[in-house]
Amino acid sequence: MSELAALITAGTGAVTVLGGGIAWLWRRVEKGFADVKIELAKCQARERKATDREAKHLIVIELLWQEVERRSRGAPNAVLGRGRKILDDLKEQADD
Numbered sequence: 001m002s003e004l005a006a007l008i009t010a011g012t013g014a015v016t017v018l019g020g021g022i023a024w025l026w027r028r029v030e031k032g033f034a035d036v037k038i039e040l041a042k043c044q045a046r047e048r049k050a051t052d053r054e055a056k057h058l059i060v061i062e063l064l065w066q067e068v069e070r071r072s073r074g075a076p077n078a079v080l081g082r083g084r085k086i087l088d089d090l091k092e093q094a095d096d
Helices: 002-071 078-095
Strands: none
Touching: 002 078
16 A cells, blocks of 8 residues: 555656646746737837828829929930839739
8 A cells, every 4th residue: 555655646646746847837838829920019019000101102203293293294214114114013023
């Protein structure tokens, strides 16, 4: 009977230590997930700001482009054609 009691005592101690180790590991995993969620929120906020800034840039470029076209009507210009192509590409990328 004393061997059984010693075995139960040793088993209880081992399970307690194992449980403590698992609890410690779980806390570490939860902390890691919490840190990732915080960084994700920061990243999403930066992405929203960048998207808004990009949209405003495109609006300003489009307005400036319209003024340049208005002032240079009738004058064929390869630079303006290339600029228009790049502007259209930028607007297309912004829609994606």
